[in-house]
Amino acid sequence: LxxxxxxxxxxxxxxxxxxxxxxxxxxxxxxxxxxxxxxxxxxxxxxxxxxxxxxxxxxxxxxxxxxxxxxxxxxxxxxxxxxxxxxxxxxxxxxxxxxxxxxxxxxxxxxxSKWLPRPQQQSQTESENKIHWLVLWLYYNRELVRLVYSMCTAITIYVAAEFIVQITYVLRVMVNKQIVT
CATH class of the missing domain: 2.170.16.10 (Hedgehog/Intein (Hint) domain)
Incomplete structure (x- = not known):
């Protein structure tokens, strides 16, 4: 449809x-x-x-x-x-x-793509109603994909938060040194 x-x-x-x-x-x-x-x-x-x-x-x-x-x-x-x-x-x-x-x-x-040969275009009848192998892999491993994605997201958030904390600390030290001098 x-x-x-x-x-x-x-x-x-x-x-x-x-x-x-x-x-x-x-x-x-x-x-x-x-x-x-x-x-x-x-x-x-x-x-x-x-x-x-x-x-x-x-x-x-x-x-x-x-x-x-x-x-x-x-x-x-x-x-x-x-x-x-x-x-x-x-x-x-x-x-x-x-x-x-x-x-x-x-x-x-x-x-x-610049140095490896590309596969030949499949005819419509060969590719009809087929799902790309990567999409099938994602489907069959969806729990693993979700876990890895969640872990990557959590690590990214942690690193970003730690970075902000460190920057805040450095700025606070710089401001305190200016106040003292």
Whole structure:
């Protein structure tokens, strides 16, 4: 099932129900296409929010969703901006988390794409209905991924807090020396 979303500027995008689209609201979050409503604001290629005029559903064949370095796709000749990620409900992850998780993959590609041969493009029939191996690995190891992510977040917060404490201490010592002299 595809959702074809048309804006008041007559740009359209056809995506599956789980495809993530950035909405212009207070949270600036990405939501699945199935949760979009008329008059919601989504983004055009130039970053300008535009209202949704209509949402239609239809059955279509073929899905193509490349993972990009930016995490975004320009759809239908650059009219509308969409995430290259989809909501995969068992993982409960956001666009931003998926983009962070795939950072090593993007770095590897960036570093090696100049001197390693690229794999040949798969035909549509070969790649139809397949999930990328990395996404499958993330799914089957989701508890480990959550644990590692939580630990990395906790360590980052601890290091940042310790850094702030040390800076505060140094500043306090400097101020006290100025007061004494």
């Amino acid at each position: 595809f959702y074809t979303i048309e804006t008041i500027n007559n740009h359209t995008i056809s995506v599956t129900r789980n495809h993530l689209i950035r909405v212009h609201d207070q949270s600036q979050s990405y939501v699945s296409a199935e949760t979009l409503k008329l008059n919601d604001l989504i983004y055009e290629k130039n970053g300008v929010p535009v209202k949704i005029k209509s949402i239609k559903t239809s059955y279509k064949q073929g899905i193509y969703a490349p993972v990009t370095l930016s995490g975004h796709l320009m759809v239908n000749n650059g009219g509308l901006l969409a995430s290259c990620y989809v909501e995969y409900k068992p993982l409960h992850v956001t666009h931003h988390l998926l983009h962070r998780i795939l950072l090593p993959y993007r770095l590897w590609y960036s570093l090696t």
